[in-house]
Amino acid sequence: MADNNELIIRDLHVNVEDKEILHGINLQVKPGEVHVIMGPNGSGKSTLSNALMGHPRYTITSGEIEFQGQIINDLSPDRRARRGIFLAFQNPLAVPGVTVTNFLRTALTNRRKGDVAPQVRPQNLDIVGDRPVYETKKASVGGDGANIDRKQRQTLISPKEFRSILKEKLNMLKMDEKFTKRYLNDGFSGGEKKRLEILQMAILEPKIAFLDEPDSGLDIDAIRIVGEGVNTLRGKDMAIVVITHQQRILSFLDVDYVHVMMQGNIVKEGGPELSREIEEKGYGWIRDELGIQSSQDEAREEVGV
Numbered sequence: 001m002a003d004n005n006e007l008i009i010r011d012l013h014v015n016v017e018d019k020e021i022l023h024g025i026n027l028q029v030k031p032g033e034v035h036v037i038m039g040p041n042g043s044g045k046s047t048l049s050n051a052l053m054g055h056p057r058y059t060i061t062s063g064e065i066e067f068q069g070q071i072i073n074d075l076s077p078d079r080r081a082r083r084g085i086f087l088a089f090q091n092p093l094a095v096p097g098v099t100v101t102n103f104l105r106t107a108l109t110n111r112r113k114g115d116v117a118p119q120v121r122p123q124n125l126d127i128v129g130d131r132p133v134y135e136t137k138k139a140s141v142g143g144d145g146a147n148i149d150r151k152q153r154q155t156l157i158s159p160k161e162f163r164s165i166l167k168e169k170l171n172m173l174k175m176d177e178k179f180t181k182r183y184l185n186d187g188f189s190g191g192e193k194k195r196l197e198i199l200q201m202a203i204l205e206p207k208i209a210f211l212d213e214p215d216s217g218l219d220i221d222a223i224r225i226v227g228e229g230v231n232t233l234r235g236k237d238m239a240i241v242v243i244t245h246q247q248r249i250l251s252f253l254d255v256d257y258v259h260v261m262m263q264g265n266i267v268k269e270g271g272p273e274l275s276r277e278i279e280e281k282g283y284g285w286i287r288d289e290l291g292i293q294s295s296q297d298e299a300r301e302e303v304g305v
Contacts, residue, residue, distance in 0.1 A: 012063035039261035084207030088197035095184040169202040191222030198229040215249035227252025247279035
């Protein structure tokens with residue numbers, strides 16, 4: 001029987017604008033494991049992460065995504081996030097006017113709404129379709145298993161509790177508190193944006209976290225800081241999946257499994273030694289071994305152009 005927080009992907013086919021990008025992905029990720037998905041640009045790595053989070057542009061045409069013992073193919077992105085799936089973006093957007101602190105406090109409040117046991121379900125919570133709804137004096141407020149009774153005005157985690165959580169996570173990641181008083185990603189360097197994604201991961205404590213190109217555009221010192229942050233957060237209850245086409249960040253991570261994607265398929269799997277072999281030889285030897293022809297863009301990448 002699968003672990004309650006295990007992610008199982010079975011024969012996943014995904015289209016983008018009527019073009020099939022993923023051609024039958026199979027992947028199993030258990031709590032506490034660190035997986036790396038490598039592959040040339042255009043191999044389908046980011047398509048996989050976006051499809052797993054329920055991005056509406058990515059259409060699952062067949063196959064299943066199972067998480068916590070349930071098929072989640074049809075769940076909205078917010079419902080997946082509340083169940084404990086997290087995606088750190090490759091290029092996070094700036095949101096001027098919203099401080100990092102307010103953003104994280106709101107995000108954590110909504111993350112906790114997914115953790116409802118029957119004994120704490122408020123009496124004013126009802127189910128409409130697949131989304132719980134609060135009947136309040138003013139309006140119906142949608143949620144996903146929320147345990148915050150809006151009649152009691154408990155709309156956000158208290159400032160005192162959140163400050164305690166935030167301080168703990170900042171200390172854990174060796175980050176300055178001044179960082180949280182700035183507007184979300186506004187004027188942030190590439191390294192600061194990636195560190196904020198790691199801080200979000202620390203605050204939200206997801207069951208499984210996907211990091212899409214966490215080393216993209218960073219110098220070696222920034223990559224080391226991000227890698228150390230990921231290692232700090234690793235634990236028996238959180239699985240981590242790193243998506244990258246380079247080996248650099250893997251030098252700073254304790255990796256369990258490596259999966260190589262090409263042309264929408266996982267074509268080779270192994271341990272950390274596989275990533276080191278790719279660093280030394282590129283991807284060409286895998287193509288030669290499996291008889292896979294490369295596209296023009298992939299061929300340029302493999303020779304370092």
